[in-house]
Amino acid sequence: MKPTVLTTKQTNAVYGTETKYECVKLFRTRSFSLTTIGLPLVFYVLFGIVMQPSFHDNGNFARSVVACYACFGMMGATLFGIGVGVAAERAMGWLDLKRTSPLPMAAYLFSKCAAVAIFSVLILLLLVATGVAFGGLSLTPVQFVAMLAMTVVGAVCLAPLGLLLALTVSASAAPGVVNMMYLPMAFLGGLWMPLSILPHWISKVAPALPSYHLSQLMLRIYGSGYTDKLPMEAHWSYLAVFAAVTAALACLRFRGVTK
Amino acid sequence: MQKPAKIEHPEGEETRTAQLALAGEPVAEFKAVTKRYDSIEALNKLSIELRRREVVAFLGPNGAGKTTAVRILLGLTPATSGKVRIFGGAPGEFAARSRTGAMLQGARVSDSLKVREHIDLFRSYYPHPLSTPDVIRIAMLEDIENRKVGQLSGGQMQRLSFALSICGDPELVLLDEPTAGLDVEARRGLWAQIRGLKSAGKTVLLTTHYLEEADALADRILVINKGRIVSEGTPEQIKAKGGSWTLRCRTHLVPEILRSIPTVCGVDFDGTAVTLRAGNTDEVVRLMLELDPSLSELEIARPSLEEAFLGLTDARQETLSA
Numbered sequence: 001m002k003p004t005v006l007t008t009k010q011t012n013a014v015y016g017t018e019t020k021y022e023c024v025k026l027f028r029t030r031s032f033s034l035t036t037i038g039l040p041l042v043f044y045v046l047f048g049i050v051m052q053p054s055f056h057d058n059g060n061f062a063r064s065v066v067a068c069y070a071c072f073g074m075m076g077a078t079l080f081g082i083g084v085g086v087a088a089e090r091a092m093g094w095l096d097l098k099r100t101s102p103l104p105m106a107a108y109l110f111s112k113c114a115a116v117a118i119f120s121v122l123i124l125l126l127l128v129a130t131g132v133a134f135g136g137l138s139l140t141p142v143q144f145v146a147m148l149a150m151t152v153v154g155a156v157c158l159a160p161l162g163l164l165l166a167l168t169v170s171a172s173a174a175p176g177v178v179n180m181m182y183l184p185m186a187f188l189g190g191l192w193m194p195l196s197i198l199p200h201w202i203s204k205v206a207p208a209l210p211s212y213h214l215s216q217l218m219l220r221i222y223g224s225g226y227t228d229k230l231p232m233e234a235h236w237s238y239l240a241v242f243a244a245v246t247a248a249l250a251c252l253r254f255r256g257v258t259k
Numbered sequence: 260m261q262k263p264a265k266i267e268h269p270e271g272e273e274t275r276t277a278q279l280a281l282a283g284e285p286v287a288e289f290k291a292v293t294k295r296y297d298s299i300e301a302l303n304k305l306s307i308e309l310r311r312r313e314v315v316a317f318l319g320p321n322g323a324g325k326t327t328a329v330r331i332l333l334g335l336t337p338a339t340s341g342k343v344r345i346f347g348g349a350p351g352e353f354a355a356r357s358r359t360g361a362m363l364q365g366a367r368v369s370d371s372l373k374v375r376e377h378i379d380l381f382r383s384y385y386p387h388p389l390s391t392p393d394v395i396r397i398a399m400l401e402d403i404e405n406r407k408v409g410q411l412s413g414g415q416m417q418r419l420s421f422a423l424s425i426c427g428d429p430e431l432v433l434l435d436e437p438t439a440g441l442d443v444e445a446r447r448g449l450w451a452q453i454r455g456l457k458s459a460g461k462t463v464l465l466t467t468h469y470l471e472e473a474d475a476l477a478d479r480i481l482v483i484n485k486g487r488i489v490s491e492g493t494p495e496q497i498k499a500k501g502g503s504w505t506l507r508c509r510t511h512l513v514p515e516i517l518r519s520i521p522t523v524c525g526v527d528f529d530g531t532a533v534t535l536r537a538g539n540t541d542e543v544v545r546l547m548l549e550l551d552p553s554l555s556e557l558e559i560a561r562p563s564l565e566e567a568f569l570g571l572t573d574a575r576q577e578t579l580s581a
Contacts, residue, residue: 005353005354005357005386006357006386007386010383010386013383014383014384017379017380017383018380018383021372021376021379021380024371024372024376025369025371025372028371028372028407029371089369092366092367092368092369093363093365093366093367094366094367094368094369096335096363096366097361097363097366097368097423098384099333099334099335099351100333100334100335100356100359100361100363101356101381101384101385101427102353102356102357102384102385102386102427103384104353258335258336259336259337
């Protein structure tokens with residue numbers, strides 16, 4: 001009788017193939033790729049380069065802005081890539097078809113996460129390249145690698161939220177809902193402008209948002225130039241709880257829609 | 260298994276009956292399966308069996324429960340009660356999924372990937388898939404293998420969906436309304452491919468509301484309405500159960516006389532010719548010729564599956580509401 005179980009080699013291959021085609025799909029979807037890459041880059045050029053302060057500050061400003069827009073880009077890539085992407089696949093019946101095949105759900109979810117993480121890293125690379133070329137940005141190799149790692153971690157922490165959105169809203173509503181969620185989250189988390197120059201009430205609201213904690217962790221990579229008062233553990237705890245809670249809700253929601 | 264009785268049949272029926280006898284052990288079964296969505300009962304104690312090397316058609320109107328049954332078999336949604344077994348295990352388990360292929364009604368695949376890429380991806384999920392060139396050849400996708408899905412016509416998309424359903428070389432193939440929306444040529448093309456699956460020793464369950472399709476492809480038809488099986492048998496058996504022969508001719512016999520002839524169940528006069536429905540046309544014709552030797556332009560048509568189907572689903576509805 002023919003084998004009905006995948007070998008380890010085949011299973012690993014499935015994870016790889018699924019991720020590869022997920023990336024191909026994201027790149028070819030112009031509405032996704034151009035906006036997700038373009039928006040943070042444009043914002044960075046405007047707020048990080050054109051509006052750069054004239055005083056010398058050891059390059060802190062340049063680094064802070066790149067850190068914040070890297071988070072902004074990673075949030076967009078994750079919430080749009082997974083939130084809108086999976087919602088569309090649900091509506092098309094494509095997700096159902098995959099569920100009838102032996103594709104492990106874990107491979108499906110991994111590929112989604114990995115693909116948006118890869119996109120987020122690409123956005124970071126473009127920001128850093130632009131910053132180094134035009135924005136007076138200087139990073140040590142260690143700082144650069146730490147930023148890469150933080151970008152991937154951030155994408156993984158936000159992925160369950162994207163999934164929850166995809167399972168909750170319709171495919172046509174998804175882009176609008178994601179925008180309404182991620183733009184305020186970015187602004188109120190201090191990603192566009194430092195919290196110190198925003199109204200005081202925003203500083204009180206920010207710690208409730210994942211964007212705030214992600215950007216604070218990213219800024220701490222430089223060791224200085226940030227004004228956050230919470231200990232590092234607080235940020236990590238928040239992100240861990242946030243990811244766990246949104247993942248649990250996504251699971252519940254998945255059971256609900258497949259009844 | 261009971262030996263089927265020999266019936267008067269057209270070409271193909273004897274082959275179909277013989278092949279039914281060759282059909283093997285069960286690959287999937289429903290035992291008294293009920294499926295309830297809130298207050299709606301989509302399936303009501305449905306019991307069916309699918310065996311090796313047969314093509315089974317689920318025939319029924321829209322909303323009859325065909326797609327629900329397929330989705331339960333695929334593990335996409337659980338049954339509310341009853342037992343479902345596929346390859347000896349529960350639906351949705353890895354072993355069942357690796358031996359099953361499916362074409363879901365209305366399912367679309369990502370626009371931005373090419374035909375070949377979709378096949379490459381989907382076949383990678385299975386332990387022993389067909390090769391990509393084989394899949395492309397079987398589903399007749401040679402001309403369009405490098406085209407993106409967004410550029411395909413409806414018929415081409417259906418061929419790709421069919422390709423995805425067979426690329427894992429499954430033993431059981433479930434096709435939900437596989438030819439919906441296709442033109443005649445594309446439909447016939449897909450029929451040929453479905454026949455090819457049976458020759459390859461697979462089991463095929465197809466759902467359809469196209470009577471001609473069930474008649475052309477199925478060894479066995481399960482007529483389903485309102486979540487229940489109302490009739491089961493070969494296409495000829497179904498026709499024999501529910502249909503009557505149709506007779507058309509020019510005659511001076513008035514409808515009242517025609518209605519009084521034994522086994523006549525309907526008379527229509529359109530101004531020039533009269534159309535009768537009757538159970539025993541031989542006797543009816545003999546009597547009519549006796550009464551009216553000038554009878555002319557006689558046409559006799561055998562029972563259609565459409566009549567049988569409508570009759571069965573209507574009769575069942577009357578029984579249920581009684």
